[in-house]
Amino acid sequence: MTPAAMSLWIIVAIVALGTAIGFLAGRRQKMDLEQWTVGGRRFGAALMYLLMAGEMYTTFAFLGASGWAYSRGGPSLYILAYISLGNVVSFFIMPRIWELGRRHGMQTQPDFFAVRYGNRYLSGLVCIVGIAAVVPYLQLQIEGLGIIVNVASFGGIGRAPAMVVSVGLLIAFVWASGIRAVAWISVLKDLLMIGAALAIGIAIPHIYFGGIGPMFAALAHAKPAHLTMPGATRNLDHTWYVSTVLLSSLGYCMWPHYFASAFTARSADVVRRNAVILPLYSLTLPFIFFAGFAAVLVVPGLADGDLSLLTMIRKTFPPWFLGFVGGAGALTAMVPAAVLVLTAATLFAKNLYRPAFAPTLSDDRVARLARIMVVVIGIAGLSFALYSSASLVSLLLIGYAGVAQLFPGVVLGIFWRRATMAGVFSGLVAGIAAAASLMLTQHDPILGWNAGFAALCLNFGVTIFVSFASSAAAVDFAAQADELAG
Amino acid sequence: MRPPSVRALLLGLVPFAGICFSVAFWDRLKPTVFGIPFNLAWLIAWMVLCTLCLWAAYRIDSARENGEHKT
Structure with a gap:
């Protein structure tokens, strides 16, 4: 078997396994709106943890964090800061949101605004802000998936076919199993990603520099300014760091899909314990940074920093490992993309369409409409990704500034x-x-x-x-x- | 559920001080910790310290709520 074929088959096997888990997750559950969107509010601490960690570790963390470490240096440290602080904010807010959610039967973020402020124009606006922020985030996941699968299969799978097939699969398992599918695929995806991150972050510095310490010594010697702020940028200094960390940590649990995930919990106590433990999950992120910093010296001059991690992996590891990373990377895009599609579809059906056009629509009909919207939003995100303009990053930053x-x-x-x-x-x-x-x-x-x-x-x-x-x-x-x- | 206690809120502010506002004091390369630059090592250490702070806040608030259930 050629290296490309081996890598390709491993990618296909991992994605197939993830999809199968997604379909099995919803069996023996009656898929009404409550079950489909918030898992019947029955998730215990472990499943809830995996769901939230699964949403956090997206292709942005995988490609973006290493890409920033490579192209910007010091300012990329903000990524290691805001996740911990986002959970501090979540600790104080989300258990109370959960409590109110159960009492008033909330399933979405605009539901909260509708109940608290009693105005459907406000909840409609919140809904539009939410969808507008989610779509570019979805587009980023699909594009990231195209890049990962393409590079990991040695070009054997084109970006476009990879994106089309994976979006088709995720529409299918979201349709069938709702939020349960996402939570259970996260189990597989998180295990693979943690394995990949540790292997990459430890092996790459060892192979090229003989260890993590020597690598940083070499980097500090060659580019002394790269590792502190403002690094390779002109204006991303400490003021920028403080304001960006504050914005990101306050916006962290304002994403509409974060609300939806919090509502899946069995109790407010599960939500709170989850926030206590989640900062530890980001302990794997520094390993991704190590690879990005190593790339500065090993593969200098890449035009697109987001490719630095994959370039390093392809240069360093055997084909089977590349296939493993490709499969894990594909799931890393599909899990958050599925949550985003599910959330945007529910927002549209429940908080925009029903209040505006069909106030008498039953919950069952809303659930049916939301499933159809899963297809529509999935295809919309896919076509944005296929015919994308270059301004993706700026779109995403507007999305973050928007939800905050x-x-x-x-x-x-x-x-x-x-x-x-x-x-x-x-x-x-x-x-x-x-x-x-x-x-x-x-x-x-x-x-x-x-x-x-x-x-x-x-x-x-x-x-x-x-x-x-x-x-x-x-x-x-x-x-x-x-x-x-x- | 009552608003968080003052002690829990203060514990919540500790990670913000350590990770965010104090950046000018720790954003440097030396001394390295196990070969890792000081700023990176500082943030890694705070991932653990942050969980410890939240765990303490959790203990305080859940003890308070349990106490109320009994009375």
Whole structure:
């Protein structure tokens, strides 16, 4: 068997195994809306952990983290910082969201806004922001998958066929098994990825430099400025680091699919324990960084930094390992992509279509519509990926800056009884407008600050100011919490 | 569920101080830790310390809630 054929068959075998797990996951479950979107709220600590870790470790962590370590150096450290801090924020917020979710039957993020602020225009806006942020993120996963499978199969599988086949598979298992499919495939994907990350991060420095210490010594000698901020960039210094870490950690649990995953938990305690343990999961990320830093000296001058990890792997390892990485990488894209498709489809059917066009639609009909939307959104993400423009990264950054703008509405909605619909609505509009205009006019970073963070500060200010100036909210969660405690 | 206690919130702020606001103090290469540059080693250490802080906050708040159930 030629090396390319061997690698190709390993990729196919891993993807087939993952897909089979996805189909089996939903057997013997009655797939109503509640089961399909939030797993019937029955996930225990272990499954919930795997689901959330599975969403976190996307192709961005795999290709993007090593790519940034390669092309930008020091500023890439922010990726190691915000996941831990995102879980700190999650620890204080998400158990309360879960509690409210169970009491009011919430399945999505706009459900929270609809119940707390009692206004369907606000929840509609939250829904649109969510979908607008999710689609470029989905596109990134599909494109990353195309790159990984193409390189790992020695060009044997083209980018386009790889993307088409994998999107077809993920539509099928999401259709059949909903969120359960995603959680169970995560088990396989996480095991493979941790294995791959450790092997790559330990072997590459050893083969080329005789160890991790000698590698950093060589890099510090050759490029002394690369490993600290601003590294290879001009303006990504400590101010940028602080503001970007704050924006990312506050936005971390504002992704609509993060809300959906939190609702799968069996109890609020499971959500809270999950946040305690998740920072440890990022302990595998530094190994990906090691490979990216090694690439600076071993394969200098790559035009596309995101290819640095795969280039290093192809240069260093035997074909079977490349196939292993290709299969693991494909699942690493398919798991988050499946969650994103599922979330966007549910948002559209439940929070946009039903309130706007068919208020009397039953939950069963919503579930059917959401499944059809899985196909539509999957194909939309696929066609964006096939005919993509070069501005992917900027789209993703706008997506992140966008979801972070939901933070004031969520955190003030839980902890501050004076927060009103008018306040949150105007803050959200101001934040989105500021973030979009700063980024589209190339003003990111602005005066050294991350533009999304500047927009978030404006958002907070407007929300608080308008809340003081307007009348009280529809449902007062803070008061409810006091009643329960008293 | 009640809002988090002050002690738990303070424990939550500790990782923000260690990982985020103090960046100017630890963003340097020396001293290396097992050959890893100081800034990278610092962040790796904080992944563990962060979990310890949250675990302590978890103990405080869940002990408080359990106490309320009994009374």
